[in-house]
Amino acid sequence: MLFFSINTIAQWLKDQGLANVFPGIIDHLAADFRRWPDFHKSARHATYYPxxxxxxxxxxxxxxxxxxxxxxxxxNPALGKLNVLGFGVLTDAHTGYPLLISEMTLLTAVRTAATAALAARYLARQDSQRIALIGTGAQAEFVTWALSTQYQGCQIHYYDTDPQAMRKYHDNLAASSIPVFPADSIAAAIHGADIIVTATAAKCRADLIQSLMLSPGQCYLGLGGDCPGKTEFSSEVLQQCKIVVEYLPQSLVEGEIQNLGPDSVHAELWELIAGTKKGRTTPEEITLFDSVGFALEDYSILTWLYKLAENGDICPDSVLAIVPDLADPKDLYGLVKA
Known part of the structure; x- marks a missing residue:
């Protein structure tokens, strides 16, 4: 079983450069979404705590x-800990044998950003140049790099209620070629924007975007809501948008559409990618990708990582002995007999 640590994934992403990595990941995701009917799917199993x-x-x-x-x-950030962390496992379905285990704190940020950029292909105007980023926490830099690979020459106007998070974002991107500009309010960041990304973490029913802020032709990428009772858009704003989700049963529980219900949804993302439904059809439409993160995205980035390892493009930290190697597969007791 191949093991990939946080240090190995971080070093590989640094060596390759996110600008070079994202196009391949986005295309890999698109290929998997396109074959949506091939997958066994279910909403995530969630256990909620105060x-x-x-x-x-x-x-x-x-x-x-x-x-x-x-x-x-x-x-968690107030305790010096991450808000979101994870690890993932990929197994061979024919034998049940594990193939790899990997950190997925970084990979979750990467796949979330890649999925947002993929959705923007179908929901944003192709000539989009001004991007507003509301929330500059752990996800912010990744979605900035992902969108910048799809919209060459774009500029980012960003805002967060936490000045320290804004400074962190600015400092992290200072040496990049991406032009970033701080704003003093959500309204100022959104003004004139073609694509608006919301990526906030507070567990409450927020109303980040007021109806009067909406302008024809905007595309909203809602990345910051994924639990019951936590939203970023009011029902009044949602009713003015063409809404696309990842997996409707899961989005109804924890997405923005928990405010409205299934009839508010135009399509699932795979339908746009497969061509069975249209995304943006006019320059004036206001669109929203109501993203909560779906397990197919994790499957996709884990298989992407496994293929890299098979091709020798990335080396695991080690090979873990998780499964016993038995001369007689019926003699498990033989492992402890001695």
Whole structure:
């Protein structure tokens, strides 16, 4: 069983450069979404606590079974801990044998950003240049890099209620070629924006975007809501948008559409990618990708990692002896007999 640590994944992403990595990941995700009917799908299994949520996210096809353990604890940063962390496992569906285990704190941020950029292909205007980023926490830099690979020459206007998070974001991107500009309010960041990303963590029913802020042709990427009772958009704003989700049964429980219901949804993302439904059809439409993160995205990035390892493009930390190697597969007791 191949083992990939946080240090190995971080070093590989640094060596390759996110600008070079994201296009391949986005295309890999698109290929998996396009074959949506091939997958065994279910909403994630979530256990809720007063301080947060712990989830298991499984997804499988006929060749691989994958799952991710992930949490969401918004108060963790005040304790010096991550809000979201995770690890993932990929197994051979034909034998049940594990193939790899990997950190998925970084990989979750990468796949979330890649999925948002993929959705923007179908929901944003192709000539989009100004991007607003509301929330500059752990996800912010990744979605910035992902979108910048799809919209060459774009500029980012960003805002967060936490000045320290804004400074962190600015400092992390200071040496990049991506032009970033701080704003003093959500309204200022959104003004004139073609694509608006919301990525906030507070577990409450927020109303980040007021109806008067909406402008024809905007595309909203809602990345910051994924539990019951936690939203970023009011029902009044949602009713003015063409809404696309990842997996409707899961989104109804923890997405923005928990405010409205299934009739508010235009399509699942795979339908746009497969061409069975249209995304943006006019320059004036206001669109929203109501993203909560779905297990197919974890399956996709784990199989992407496994293929890299098979091709020798990334080396695991080690090979873990998780499964016994027996001369007689019926003699498990032989391991302890001596």
């Amino acid at each position: 301080d947060g949520v712990i989830e298991l996210m499984p997804c499988a096809d006929q060749n691989y079974y994958a799952f991710k353990y992930v949490n969401g604890h918004p108060n």
